Amino acid sequence: MESTTMRATTAGRARRRPKTFGEGRICDFDICETRLSRYNRNEYCFQHAPARFPRMRGEFTEEYLANNS
Numbered sequence: 001m002e003s004t005t006m007r008a009t010t011a012g013r014a015r016r017r018p019k020t021f022g023e024g025r026i027c028d029f030d031i032c033e034t035r036l037s038r039y040n041r042n043e044y045c046f047q048h049a050p051a052r053f054p055r056m057r058g059e060f061t062e063e064y065l066a067n068n069s
């Protein structure tokens, strides 16, 4: 077994950190204190992230949503 070599290789390399966006951030929504993952680049938690409704040929218009919620 060449465990010594393996270890040397691993330790010798500069550790690559994944890009993160800061720790301990919380959702930007006023009353929300949901912690954001540091991998989440949004300013809001998943619940408050601006929803994107794909345009579906007028099936989900704002009127539709207003009348059905």
Ligand SMILES: [Zn+2]
Pocket (backbone or CB within 6 Å): 027, 028, 029, 032, 033, 034, 044, 045, 046, 047, 048
């Ligand atoms: Zn939130």
